[in-house]
Amino acid sequence: MDGLLIFGKTGQVALELARIAPGARFVGRDEADLTDPAACAALIRDARPRAVINAAAYTAVDKAESDADTARLVNADAPGAMAAACAELGVPFVHISTDYVFDGSGDQPRAEDAETGPLGVYGATKLAGERAIAAAGGQWAVLRTSWVFSAHGTNFVKTMRRLGAERPRLTIVADQIGGPTAAADIARAVLAMATAMAADPAKGGIYHFAGAPDVSWADFAREIFAQSGLSPEVADIPSSDYPTPARRPLNSRLHCAAITRDFDIPRPDWRDSLKPVIEGLSA
Template identity: 85%
Template sequence: MDGLLVFGKTGQVAQELARVAPDANFAGRDQADLTDPAACAALIRERKPRAVINAAAYTAVDKAESDADTARLVNADAPAAMAAACAKLGIPFVHISTDYVFDGSGDQPRAEDAATGPIGVYGQTKLDGETAIAATGAQAAIMRTSWVFSAHGNNFVKTMRRLGAERDRLTIVADQIGGPTAAADIARAALSMAEAMTADPAKRGVYHFAGGPDVSWADFAREIFAQSGLSPEVADIPSSDYPTPAKRPLNSRLDCTAITKDFGIARPDWRVSLQDVLKELSA
């Protein structure tokens, strides 16, 4: 997409966006530090792009518990400044958010209008970002996603592939359920949304996008091992056996029907996307 400005360069989604939108302008920390919201807004005013995708975020969930100020700057204040700049220019803004805006209770998929209730700093700052973006009046689409994986950076697939080759037995959390989502699928969806929003100014709102079918971390690991030709024993454990500084939502299921209805974007099968990622890692 010509005239697209992407915030983020080294993250999983940003790297995949570089593949599907090679002509886009990618702003890394050297061009726009997300701890400086004014600089982010200034870059948009200077470049005057046709659309903006924010693929950058403070995603260190545990670290955020002791670094709330930075997390808030990056996840709430910077996106708000970006959205305000987009509103003034009358251009679409696509922002990537998270299932962590919910409290993780229950066992049903959450629709976009379900009650939010973050249980940690990361989720709260992402929710604050959503609220601040909406308040700008920008033509914004917020895409909540979950359990991101790719051949880049640090993620569950790469960790399991490494540990599965090193150990005969692994204990993995089985009471957290969600939809693993390939960064490549998120990138294609975000690009598709930006293009549709450029063509139709009425398109905006909050949307859910996650891979299917929903699965536990333990069963996700089993599929990673099966596709990788690894065979460690996987023992299911509850989250209480694996304490972390930040609590994780037990229910990360997302109802993804709205994005299909409004944008024609189907929920991807993460098992198929996993094949592509493992192929790339093997190469």
């Protein structure tokens, strides 16, 4: 769509958006640092876009535990300021959030209105961002997603391919369950949402979007190895055997019916979405 402003240039989703929305204006840290929320808002006011997508975030989950101030600026204060600027201009704002806003209890998929309860700083700052966006008024949408992968940056697929080629046996967490989601699928979803919202001021709200079927990290790794032609032994372990500074939710399942209902965006099969990523990494 014309007049689209996207925050983010180097992240997984931003790089995929650049493929499918080459006419959009992409804003990096050189133009608007998300640690300066006022500058982000000012850029939106000056640009006067038709719609804004925020594909930038503080995603270092473990580092956030010791860098809470920066995480809050980037994940909460900046999106809130962006949403307020969009509300002033009367243009839609689309923001990407995370399953980490939930506590990971139980074994059922979480709906959009389920009770939140983040386990760490990252999830807490992302939830604060959602609330700041809603409080800003205007037309907005928050897309919660999970387990993002692509051929770019640092992610589970790239790590597993490297380790699978180096080691005959790997121990991988098997009690965390979620939906791996290709950055390319997220990019298509947020672009479709922004386009639909620009055409219909009634559209918006919180939505869930994740790949299907739900799977453990260990079984996700097995599929990565199968598609990559690698054959290390995979041993399932509990999360307690792999401690990290930030606790991970055990249940990252997301109920994704609402986005299909309101935007006609189906839940993608992550195994199909994994194939072009593996092909790209193997080239």
